[in-house]
Amino acid sequence: MREVDTAIGILTLPKELPQERVDAEIKGIKLFKEIIDSSKSWKLNDAIATSPTVYCRVGDLRIELDPFRTIEDCYFRNDFHFALKINSRYVCVLESHNSDTAHIDPLISLLLLGEARWPKESTPKTMEEVSVEQQIIDYYSGYERKVKPMMPSFDAENKKHLVHAMHEIETGNSQTGLASIFAIARLKYVCAMWTMNHVIEQIRPFVNACSDEQIAHYIENPFEQTDCIFLKKMIAIPNI
Numbered sequence: 408m409r410e411v412d413t414a415i416g417i418l419t420l421p422k423e424l425p426q427e428r429v430d431a432e433i434k435g436i437k438l439f440k441e442i443i444d445s446s447k448s449w450k451l452n453d454a455i456a457t458s459p460t461v462y463c464r465v466g467d468l469r470i471e472l473d474p475f476r477t478i479e480d481c482y483f484r485n486d487f488h489f490a491l492k493i494n495s496r497y498v499c500v501l502e503s504h505n506s507d508t509a510h511i512d513p514l515i516s517l518l519l520l521g522e523a524r525w526p527k528e529s530t531p532k533t534m535e536e537v538s539v540e541q542q543i544i545d546y547y548s549g550y551e552r553k554v555k556p557m558m559p560s561f562d563a564e565n566k567k568h569l570v571h572a573m574h575e576i577e578t579g580n581s582q583t584g585l586a587s588i589f590a591i592a593r594l595k596y597v598c599a600m601w602t603m604n605h606v607i608e609q610i611r612p613f614v615n616a617c618s619d620e621q622i623a624h625y626i627e628n629p630f631e632q633t634d635c636i637f638l639k640k641m642i643a644i645p646n647i
Contacts, residue, residue, distance in 0.1 A: 418436070592610050
């Protein structure tokens with residue numbers, strides 16, 4: 408084994424590894440560090456030189472990556488899984504192994520996914536909860552430009568349903584989308600004992616994605632008649 412100095416700490420590599428491959432890892436780690444330095448999301452903990460970690464927060468989730476363990480597992484154990492945790496729970500993400508590229512490269516891609524706000528189509532399926540969490544935050548962020556800041560109070564399953572509801576609304580199926588949103592509203596009001604005001608505060612950013620015409624149409628044909636109670640509190644529409 409050989410130890411090499413890198414931009415984020417001391418990496419252990421096989422002694423027989425060709426120098427050009429060593430140089431590729433060192434160069435890639437330098438870029439990895441530059442991305443972290445310029446990021447508003449990712450942070451580096453390099454307190455232990457041989458085991459630096461990189462982490463970021465997305466709402467209620469903490470994503471933590473051990474880059475050196477990932478690289479060393481690739482070389483010494485032929486194990487191409489990322490050493491990656493979400494809220495202290497290991498998550499299965501497998502490197503698309505290419506013997507011609509440095510093992511740091513897929514980790515750079517992960518950082519860039521975070522910088523791109525975890526797009527659904529590119530985020531690994533096993534990290535779907537991160538993509539969902541980011542989408543929920545983004546919906547609230549758009550709404551917060553007009554009102555006081557707030558944080559969503561929904562659980563992970565609720566958030567997944569809300570993202571699906573927003574997709575329905577954005578693709579023209581406002582009836583289905585609103586029905587899903589108000590199903591969650593009813594659940595929280597009845598079973599989670601949320602107050603009416605809290606329910607309305609939490610669902611308003613999603614309902615506001617609809618036009619006045621779409622809302623009026625839903626009022627005429629609600630999935631559940633009780634949905635109109637929430638709407639009546641949210642917007643001043645006569646004869647609801």
